[in-house]
Amino acid sequence: MDPRAKNETAQNKQQERVAKKAEQEEVQAAIAAEEPAQLRARLSNKNEDYVFKLQKSLQENGKTAAQAQTLVEQLLTEIVQNQIKGIPARQLYGPVNQKVADLLEQKQRQAKNRRPEFWQMCVDNGLLFAALFGAMYGIIGFTTKNPSRNNQSGIFTIILLALLWGILITWFTTKMQVARKDREPIWKIALVLIVGLLLMYAILGITMIIPAAFNPILPPIWYLVLAVIFYGGRWLFRRYYHIRYNSFTGQ
Numbered sequence: 001m002d003p004r005a006k007n008e009t010a011q012n013k014q015q016e017r018v019a020k021k022a023e024q025e026e027v028q029a030a031i032a033a034e035e036p037a038q039l040r041a042r043l044s045n046k047n048e049d050y051v052f053k054l055q056k057s058l059q060e061n062g063k064t065a066a067q068a069q070t071l072v073e074q075l076l077t078e079i080v081q082n083q084i085k086g087i088p089a090r091q092l093y094g095p096v097n098q099k100v101a102d103l104l105e106q107k108q109r110q111a112k113n114r115r116p117e118f119w120q121m122c123v124d125n126g127l128l129f130a131a132l133f134g135a136m137y138g139i140i141g142f143t144t145k146n147p148s149r150n151n152q153s154g155i156f157t158i159i160l161l162a163l164l165w166g167i168l169i170t171w172f173t174t175k176m177q178v179a180r181k182d183r184e185p186i187w188k189i190a191l192v193l194i195v196g197l198l199l200m201y202a203i204l205g206i207t208m209i210i211p212a213a214f215n216p217i218l219p220p221i222w223y224l225v226l227a228v229i230f231y232g233g234r235w236l237f238r239r240y241y242h243i244r245y246n247s248f249t250g251q
Contacts, residue, residue: 031080039076047079050089053096061100071103116243118170124243126166127234133158134227141220154215155226157207161200162230168196 043051051072058068079089093099137153175189207215
C-alpha cells in the first residue's frame with residue numbers, strides 16, 4: 001500500500017476518533033445540564049425499573065418520599081450518561097439493596113463529618129461547660145460546711161461563664177484546627193485567648209456583687225440536678241441538629 005495513502009487513512013481515522021470523542025463529550029455535557037424530569041424521560045425500561053425500585057426501597061428504609069426522590073435524582077445524570085455507553089444502572093451500582101445500603105452509609109458518614117455552624121458549636125460547648133460547672137459546684141457544696149460567695153457561684157454566674165467559655169473555646173479550637181499555612185500567628189490567637197480569660201474573670205468579679213435575689217446560691221443537690229439538665233439539654237440539642245462533630249478534636 002502506498003505510504004501516503006496509508007498515512008492519509010490513519011489521519012482520517014484519528015480525525016474520526018477525535019470528532020466522535022468531541023461528540024460524546026458534547027452529549028455528556030448536555031445530559032449534565034438537563035432537569036430530573038428530562039433525565040427520567042431518557043431512561044431505558046431496565047433503568048426506569050431500577051430507579052423505581054431504588055426509590056421505593058429507600059422509603060422502606062426510613063427515608064421520606066421527598067428524601068428518597070432527592071437521593072435518586074442525584075444519580076440520574078450518571079445513570080443516563082452510562083446508559084448511552086451501554087452500561088445499565090444495575091451493572092453500574094450493583095443490586096438495588098446494595099445501592100440503598102451505600103446511599104444510607106454515605107449519608108451517615110456525611111452527617112458524622114459535617115462541621116456544625118459556629119453558633120451551634122458555641123451552644124454545644126456552652127451546655128457542656130454549664131453541666132461541668134453545675135457538677136463541680138454541687139460537689140463543692142456537699143464538701144463545704146458553710147457555702148458562701150467566697151467558695152460558690154450563683155446560678156446566673158454559672159450560666160454566664162458557661163456561655164462565655166463556650167464561645168471562647170469554640171473560637172480557639174476553630175482557629176487552631178485551621179491548616180498551619182493558613183492559620184493566624186499563634187501569638188495573636190494566644191493574645192485574644194488571654195484577653196478573653198481576663199474578661200471572664202472581670203465578669204465573675206462583677207457578678208459577685210449582684211444581689212442574691214438575682215444570682216442565688218442554690219443548695220448543692222440543685223447544682224447536680226442542673227448539671228444533669230444541662231447535659232441532657234446538650235444531648236437533645238446535638239440530636240436535633242444531627243451533630244456528631246467534636247469541636248475539641250475536630251472530628
